[in-house]
Amino acid sequence: MxxxxxxxxxxxxxxxxxxxxxxxxxxxxxxxxxxxxVRLTASDGYSAVRSYSIASAPSTNKLVxxxxxxxxxxxxxxxxxxxxxLGDRLELRGPVGGWFVWRPTQTEPVQLIAGGxxxxxxxxxxxxxxxxxxxAPFRLLYSVREPRTVFYREELHALSAEQSIELTFAYTxxxxxxxPRPPGRIDAxxxxxxxxxxxxxxxxxxxxxxxxxxxxxxxxxxxxxxPDRVRTERFGPTGDRR
Amino acid sequence: MAITxxxxxxxxxxxxxxxxxxxxxxxxxxxxxxxxxPRVPLDQWELTINExxxxxxxxxxxxxxxxxxxxxxxxxxxxxRWSKLGTVWEGVSLDTLLKxxxxxAEYVLAHSYGGxxxxxxxxxxxxxxxxxxxxxxxxxxAPEHGGPAxxxxxxxxxxxSAKWLRGISLLHEDEPGFWEDYGYHNYxxxxxxxxxxxDE
Numbered sequence: 393m394x395x396x397x398x399x400x401x402x403x404x405x406x407x408x409x410x411x412x413x414x415x416x417x418x419x420x421x422x423x424x425x426x427x428x429x430v431r432l433t434a435s436d437g438y439s440a441v442r443s444y445s446i447a448s449a450p451s452t453n454k455l456v457x458x459x460x461x462x463x464x465x466x467x468x469x470x471x472x473x474x475x476x477x478l479g480d481r482l483e484l485r486g487p488v489g490g491w492f493v494w495r496p497t498q499t500e501p502v503q504l505i506a507g508g509x510x511x512x513x514x515x516x517x518x519x520x521x522x523x524x525x526x527x528a529p530f531r532l533l534y535s536v537r538e539p540r541t542v543f544y545r546e547e548l549h550a551l552s553a554e555q556s557i558e559l560t561f562a563y564t565x566x567x568x569x570x571x572p573r574p575p576g577r578i579d580a581x582x583x584x585x586x587x588x589x590x591x592x593x594x595x596x597x598x599x600x601x602x603x604x605x606x607x608x609x610x611x612x613x614x615x616x617x618x619p620d621r622v623r624t625e626r627f628g629p630t631g632d633r634r
Numbered sequence: 635m636a637i638t639x640x641x642x643x644x645x646x647x648x649x650x651x652x653x654x655x656x657x658x659x660x661x662x663x664x665x666x667x668x669x670x671x672p673r674v675p676l677d678q679w680e681l682t683i684n685e686x687x688x689x690x691x692x693x694x695x696x697x698x699x700x701x702x703x704x705x706x707x708x709x710x711x712x713x714x715r716w717s718k719l720g721t722v723w724e725g726v727s728l729d730t731l732l733k734x735x736x737x738x739a740e741y742v743l744a745h746s747y748g749g750x751x752x753x754x755x756x757x758x759x760x761x762x763x764x765x766x767x768x769x770x771x772x773x774x775x776a777p778e779h780g781g782p783a784x785x786x787x788x789x790x791x792x793x794x795s796a797k798w799l800r801g802i803s804l805l806h807e808d809e810p811g812f813w814e815d816y817g818y819h820n821y822x823x824x825x826x827x828x829x830x831x832x833d834e
Contacts, residue, residue, distance in 0.1 A: 396637055432644065433636040440644050441656055443714055467645045467658070475641050482639045488830065490816035491668050602665040606778055609670035619670045620749065626665050 394431060394483040395419065397456070399476055405543045409461040409509060410473045411447065414484065419454045422446055422487035424494045424520035425513045425597065425625075428456060429485040432468060442468045445512040445599070445625075446487065449519035456484065459543060461509040492597065492625045496524035500595055501588045504532040505578070505608045507600020511543050513625060514599055518548075518557055530557040531594075533586055535578055535604065538566035560586040577604075583611045590616035599625040652709055653717055654824035660716040665778045668812065672748035672777070672798050679782050681766065683731065685804040690735055695782065699768070701726045706765060708788035710795075711824040723786055725767030728759040731802075739804035743811060744785050747798040752811035753820070754787065754794055756804065763789055766799055791822040791829070 401413035422428075428446055433439040448457035462473035476482075494502060494517040502521075504514040511534055521530055536542050542561070552559035562582060563575050573582070588594035596617060598608045605626045613619050653659065676695045683691040693701070703726050710718045742759060745751040758764065767786040768775050775781035780797025787794050793813050814820050819828040827833060 394636070431636070432639045432642040434643050435638050437636070438644050438646060439636060440642075440658070441715060471642050476639075480640050481637050482642075483637055488817070491812075602778065606665075606671060613670050619672070622670050624667060624669055626667065 394485050397482055397484045399478055399480045399482075400455070402476070402478065405459055406541050408473065409459055409543065411457055411459045412472060412476065413448070413455055413457045414482075416454055416456055416484055419456060419484075420487075421452065422450050422456070423490075424450060424516040425492045426487035426489045426516075427513070428458065428487055430458070430468070430472070431483040431485065432471060433483070440468050443488065445516070447512045447515050447519075449516060449523045451523065459509065459512050459515075492599070492623050494520060494595075494597065496520060496526045496528075498595065499526075499528050501529045501592045502531070503588050503594040503596040503612075504530065504534075505587070505596065505598040505600075505612075506532065506534045507598075507604030507608070508536060508541070509543065510598075510600030510604070510625070510627070512599075514597060515544055517597065518551065522551070522556055529588075531560070531586070531588055532557050533560045533562060533578065533582070535562040535564060535600070537564050539563070539568050558586075578608055578611065580611055580614065583608075583615050587612070587615075590618070593618075593621060596622045597625075598622065600627075602626045652719055654711055655827050656829075657711055657715055657717040657824065660718055662716075663718060663779065664712070664714075664716060666712065666714060666793075667778070667797065668750065669748060672746075674747045674777075674782055674798060676782060681731075681783065681799060682801040683735065683804065684801060685737055685739060690737075690804075691731065698726065698766075698783070701730055703768075704765065706786075708786070710788060710792050713791040713793060713818065713822070713829050717824075722771055723765065723767040724769035725765030725783075725786055727762065728764040728766070729762060731766065732760065735804075737804050739806055741805040741808045743803045743805055743809055744796040744799060745801050745803065746796050747800050750796060750798070750812050752785075752794050752796050753805075753809055753814055754790070755808075755821075758787060758790065759802075763787065789823070791819075791824055793818065794822050 397414035397416045400415045427443050431441045444458040447459045460472040463469045506514050679695045681693045764787045768783040785796040785799050
């Protein structure tokens with residue numbers, strides 16, 4: 393069932409990504425980590441649909457937020473990340489997906505690992521933790537190319553400062569000045585020093601490009617985390633042979 | 635009646651009827667999996683077909699690879715809306731694997747290393763519609779794409795083509811698999827756009 397949605401707020405996250413807030417009068421509610429299908433229809437009836445992770449926390453206020461990274465060759469993302477304006481209407485279907493989710497009834501430690509725009513569904517989990525006043529301990533390891541590509545920067549820093557989450561950034565191309573770790577992808581040392589030890593049996597959520605998720609999931613399981621504690625969501629190309 | 639979105643024109647693509655509704659063509663091969671990629675050493679790999687407690691067939695890697703294999707060219711359709719056309723696989727037909735098995739079962743549950751599962755009608759595995767594939771594009775099947783061997787059922791959405799295939803259970807009563815339990819359609823025909831439970 394497609395639901396009518398109206399853009400009620402938008403702002404740039406980075407130079408290439410934008411957050412959109414939709415008002416959806418008959419939105420049934422969602423669980424942190426779920427996705428929504430977005431349908432755009434041209435005046436001649438042609439339509440295109442893409443799936444996006446929901447960024448906002450579950451709530452009863454009929455608002456749904458997504459954050460869209462503009463893909464150079466995209467058909468839908470350039471429109472959402474650049475052209476759409478306040479008051480524009482489109483259609484949503486969902487929420488979709490019941491596996492890559494966090495519920496406030498979970499009390500065990502949670503390890504979040506984000507690569508780039510893979511932060512979006514994890515941000516919904518963090519916001520859900522806050523809005524539910526959950527005491528589940530959360531750690532976030534957030535890998536980005538460089539400081540200016542961080543999504544939700546101020547909100548994350550504020551949540552870290554008030555100790556709602558333990559936050560670690562990892563930079564793959566360029567770091568802030570005087571950053572102790574040289575740029576590079578996540579490795580076993582970083583996993584050992586910044587993520588929950590396996591003895592605490594954390595539930596782990598990893599989201600990002602395929603090669604990022606493959607690497608992070610392998611490091612987690614090599615560190616002793618049981619594979620059945622690791623939930624993944626991958627997007628984009630394989631990054632290797634295809 | 636769909637809402638028209640101001641200023642959206644889209645990018646039409648010629649698909650000569652090969653593209654099911656709501657899909658777009660990718661030349662990439664995206665990976666979608668629910669957890670870490672299992673690594674299954676070939677000397678520990680096996681494939682079984684069972685009905686209840688009875689194991690009807692069992693292959694180790696060598697005996698599986700000794701079976702006659704076929705090269706097939708098929709279109710793939712993922713429920714997340716990408717389609718990849720003209721992919722080339724090498725695999726053993728399910729007609730070969732199921733040969734001479736006598737059963738009244740009408741359903742199967744395919745299960746995988748790593749715990750994944752998916753359900754299908756047994757008929758959808760027969761008559762040259764399904765394979766256990768071990769090579770893709772002239773290369774051994776990479777672990778992230780389901781290697782050593784995966785189910786390939788190209789006429790259904792790709793989540794039905796279980797990666798890291800370990801066994802096939804013949805069932806008298808249908809039983810939902812992993813994604814079917816999490817709100818995806820029980821059958822998953824791309825041409826009828828059966829994405830989510832509740833789609834007709």
